[in-house]
Amino acid sequence: MSQHNSALSASFSQFLQGAKDSQVIIFTYLPVSFAFGVSATQFGFSPWEALFLSCTMYAGASQFLVVALLASGSSIWMAALTVIALDIRHVLYGPALYNLIQDRLNLKKTALWSWGMTDEVFASGMIQLSQRRQQWTESWMLGLSLFSWLSWSLGSLLGGLFANQITHLPLFMQAALDFLLPALFLSFLLAAFEKKHTLVVVVTFISAALACYWINLSAAIFLGILSGIAAGLFEYYVLKAKHKNREVA
Structure with a gap:
């Protein structure tokens, strides 16, 4: 029993570390997802519909394209096919990580953290596996992906709720929102570059x-x-x- 409790304690500690390491992603996701919530509201979607899209679709920049397509009258099938085409790169993320993972994977945990496999979460996982392999665990990956996803969803809801206030921001801040997401991924790319x-x-x-x-x-x-x-x-x-x-x- 003590070994089981010790294993649970270690797993929870690793989960918290993953949540802590997700802060750099969260601080960037919040303003970008906020911008998505604003954009969705401007195209006629409600704040709760923006939240629903972020919770179920979670496609980052592709969500901006989806709301624009749907608002312009495109069919949901056309929007879906467009997003699949733009995000087909995600098919490669699993095998890329798997080749570096030495531990045996837990199917339930893997299904959960792989759902949150965005560009930035993938980049963080790759850096951890390539530079700090002993510190990578599925619990860490779960904390990283879960809190990143929650921040994106929360930002989308807040953006939809406060969309009318965005015009009061300085123009340079409005323009900066569009560059935060690519800037974050570029920083991860440079960190992992060899x-x-x-x-x-x-x-x-x-x-x-x-x-x-x-x-x-x-x-x-x-x-x-x-x-x-x-x-x-x-x-x-x-x-x-x-x-x-x-x-x-």
């Missing part, structure tokens, strides 16, 4: 930039993802294989 990732980052950036200039932003997202995957596969199966063959020779 020299061995240079090829993948450079190829992805160039491909996305060219696609954005010559085609459009949606194409830039898709081509950036595909080129990054291709660069990673090339580096792993071709460049590393040649390096190993030279060492053997």
